[in-house]
Amino acid sequence: MTVTESPTTVAPDLVPLRRNRRFQTLWAGSAAAMLGTCVADTAYPLLLLAMTGSPTLAGAFGAVQFGASVLFGLHGGAVADRHDRRRVLIVADTVRLATALSVALALLAHCLTVPHTLLAAAAIGATMAYGGPARMLALRAVVPPGQLRQALSQDELRVNGAALAGPPLAGFLLGLGRAVPFLATVLASAAALGASIAVRFDGGPTNGADGGRRETGTGNDGREKGVGDGGGETGADGPGREKGAVFAGLRHLFTDPTLRATVLVAVALNLAGSAMLLAVMVLLRDHGTSEAGTGLALTGEAVGGLLGAALVTRLHRTLAPGALLLAVAWTAPLLFLVPAFAGGPVVVFAALAAMSLGVPALRVMLDVLVFQQVPEAMRGRAVAATMTLLMAGLPVGTMTAGLLLGRLAAGTVLMLLAGLLAVGLLPLTLGRGLRGTSWPKA
Known part of the structure; x- marks a missing residue:
């Protein structure tokens, strides 16, 4: 890396990032997903502790979630390179929503069990492994290169804001009722899924003689233009195979x-x-x-x-x-x-x-x-x-x-x-x- 161009150079005719509807919609969905995850990371252990009185089982939720994320992490990246990233993101958000809904309904029906909760932990960890790379690349696919640092700085607000608000919010909601924080994660997951469905973006590499790489350009509205069919699953010789x-x-x-x-x-x-x-x-x-x-x-x-x-x-x-x-x-x-x-x-x-x-x-x-x-x-x-x-x-x-x-x-x-x-x-x-x-x- 020997280029010394200023990292903040921005073309004068770029539309302001705040008016980039696709980025802001995806960002809002990602913020909802992150807040829901931070609430869940606090609410699930507290719930298990209240259900069983066992600190070991309370800690098991985080261990299972983390284990699933690491276990599927590298494969999640390969899937993001081999398939349409928008579809991967939609599937991951759908699984996350279904998982949150199953826990909330089980709580309302007074039939939630420890195995159910730990299965939810594994599912959440897996959705992070598969949806994480796709979501990160989706946010960046709708931003012109000259605005990338500005977009990433806004994304840091999402991460740190959720980390700050999530734990106290989970405690407050849990005080209103055992099912309340999990109903909140259902709403957060639904918002993330809605954003993923609403915004179209370049889905990633496509088939071709170049081994799946596509040339792209970015318009002033942040819309990335690709050479190919707009993304999708690659063939047997595509990336990831x-x-x-x-x-x-x-x-x-x-x-x-x-x-x-x-x-x-x-x-x-x-x-x-x-x-x-x-x-x-x-x-x-x-x-x-x-x-x-x-x-x-x-x-x-x-x-x-x-x-x-x-x-x-x-x-x-x-x-x-x-x-x-x-x-x-x-x-x-x-x-x-x-x-x-x-x-x-x-x-x-x-x-x-x-x-x-x-x-x-x-x-x-x-x-x-x-x-x-x-x-x-x-x-x-x-x-x-x-x-x-x-x-x-x-x-x-x-x-x-x-x-x-x-x-x-x-x-x-x-x-x-x-x-x-x-x-x-x-x-x-x-x-x-x-x-x-x-x-x-x-």
Whole structure:
């Protein structure tokens, strides 16, 4: 990547993003889906805890959901590259809606069982694996390249806003009745499905001598124009059918030095961040902080992400990809040390918020690089590979922190995590691989 064109160049005749009806409709549907997922992630464990009194079964919901997402993650990317992505998204949203409706009806009929709930967890995890790449690419298919960063910044508001509003909303709705939060997820799933049906977009690679890649152009209204039949299932030799195709996205990511470094740093940050969250929970408990106070302190992560979404364009304009990657990454080990030496809910909230400020810029950076650098016929697999790697870091970090906290004080664990992350970042910082990077041409 040697092009030095400004990452914020926008053609003067582009229609403002707020008037791009297709993007805003898809974005609203995605926001509804994300909020429904965040509500469900809190409501299901609380429901299982109320039904059984078992923390193990309450935690099993998240474990099953996560396991299904990872298990089907890479295959979900291959499906997105082999089939019409709009159809994949509609099927995934339909399954999600049917799952939410089955749980809500079972609750209303007083016949919900633990196996039913765990099957719902598996179904939700699978829909995330198959619908996630298709939804991400759908949002980007209806936006002109010059407005991509602006669109991705708005998408960061969706992610962090749902993360901030979901858990308290789930608790509030559960207080109104056991079935209420699940009826809310039904409405959210219906809104997501409605948006997927209402908006037509380029469905992805088509058959052809080029191996499924199509040349595309984007009109001023964000409408992508393709050469071919508008998308659909490819033939036997299309993308996703060749030997080892499921892993092609991983291979491409790790072949490109900048993408490889970005993905590895993002995985390391996810791993260390999840470990840090468990450590600060224990730290706050040891300081006598209430559960409500701990919950409020942990919202600093979402608040920082919301504030950071407004900084994406400025950071991308100011820093090259390699410099941005290292700047965001190095804030983590430095801020890990703050709660270790000055524990308390206010300090934890501030540290998490500060640590999260640069994360939206880093996520958008990865998105832009993958979207613009990966061939069209491989984008679904590249996105799925990235999502799977990032998700895999979460349980590993939590498990590692749990093992360490069984032997060491929480403050000591935070210092150890900071040291390990810093050691991992040193080779990238001292090496030359990231110094010459620049933003790809829009």
